[in-house]
Amino acid sequence: MVIFKENLFLVFMKYILILFVVLNSKTVYFGIIHNTLTQYTFIVLFIIGLFFIRISIRAIKINLTRFTLMLLYILINVFINFSGMGSSHFKIVIIFVINIILMSFICSQFTNFEIANVYVNLMSIIAIISLICFSLAIFSPDIPSKFATTYQAGSNGNYVLSPFYMWGWGRIATRNSGLFWEPGAFQAFIMVALLMTLLVLLPISQNMKNLKKLKAQFIIFCITILTTQSTTSYILFILLITVFYKDVKELFLTNSSKNGRLIKGFVTFIFISIGIYYVFASNNISDKFSGMGNEYSSVAIRMNDTIQSINLIKEGGFVGLGKTDNTKNMEVMNDINNNSNGIMNMLYTYGLFFGAIYIFFYKKGIDSFFIISKSRKKYFLYLVFIIFNFTEGFYWLSFFILFLFETKTYKFEYLKSKDIKIIGGDE
Secondary structure, three states, rough: OOEEEHHHHHHHHHHHHHHHHOOOEEEEEHHHHOOHHHHHHHHHHHHHHHHHOOHHHHHHHHHHHHHHHHHHHHHHHHOHHHHHHHHHHHHHHHHHHHHHHHHHHHHHEEEEEHHHHHHHHHHHHHHHHHHHHEEEEEEOOOOHHOOOOEEEEEEHHHEEEEEEEEEEEOOOOOOOOOEEEEOOOOOHHHHHHHHHHHHHHHHHHHOOOHHHHHHHHHHHHHHHHHOOOOHHHHHHHHHHHHHHHHHHHHHHHHHHHHHHHHHHHHHHHHHHHHHHHHHHHHHHHHHHHHHHOOOOOOOOOHHHHHHHHHHHHHOOOOOOOOOOHOOOOHHHOOOOOOOOOOOHHHHHHOOOHHHHHHHHHHHHHHHHOOOOOHHHHHHHHHHHHHHHHOOOOOOOOHHHHHHHHOOOOOOOOEEOOOOEEEEOOEE
């Protein structure tokens, strides 16, 4: 057994790479407004990382096989639809392929624990910043109005934003979107952080100092979820607490005295009460359900996107319609504007063959990344990612591509100190 200690440069590279995985995943300032610069910077950092971060031979073999199969179907799709593709369409496909390559190697460089640990730390900082900005938007909207800038992002509309927060659409909004284009997207990134906390970090974090940090981060994520005022996030959050009740209990009641449990129970009751009040007091939630019959409501749009996408899937068949002007015209004819259903969009764009292997690899990746023994929890995890991809176009974003691949694996255990004991590895 040896004690594994990382030097500061490797820790920095780990954090900067995972940070750019997030920033490159359609954050408004970095991933939409300045997407080209962000993409190039990400590629440069990745190349630097190749020289200093060791790659797992086992993981890279698996990941290159998966990447090769996906690339094969993408090339077939491009070849068949080549005549209808313009430069902008080629750019979209090339970026998609580059992100797949980057994530296949990054997963081969880091363990699931390392990725989860860094991601949860980064998202807790992003969440704290978002809560501060959200509070300003609620109580002192004049302050952000002085320094926030309005950007026109093509069909995406007008964004009022700063590099560290997306303030709203044309005006200062009272919903928390964090760095992302809408609250529903932000909640998905926060929800994954909650899942990583419970299903990757908690099972191997026996160090009491680490447990205290995980508790604080978990509470920060819960509060942030409430401020998104996202219907999907509220439903998933309630289900998550129900399905993973024992894990949440283990996180908050480990080595607790009887008085400590009473105090935590009381705090939990207050927190849930505030949450319930916030949900029912939110006009956004009531408006969504009361406006379900309205063709412009969020629910109606998503239902339309899903139903009409079936027609396009039939047209695309096994090979797909490709990224072409013709595909865009067919979307317009079927009343689809910026399809909210990511899975359906993938199926009719890249074809059923590509969609099938993508979903299969995604299942394999989720199974290997998260530490789950019970089938009920595993099925819920599948359901969460299905809902994510049925309500937003996540399939081509760097962060969600990550779950297509196998991570580097180590057998290790925590000591009472901050060190980690490594018992073998998969170099």
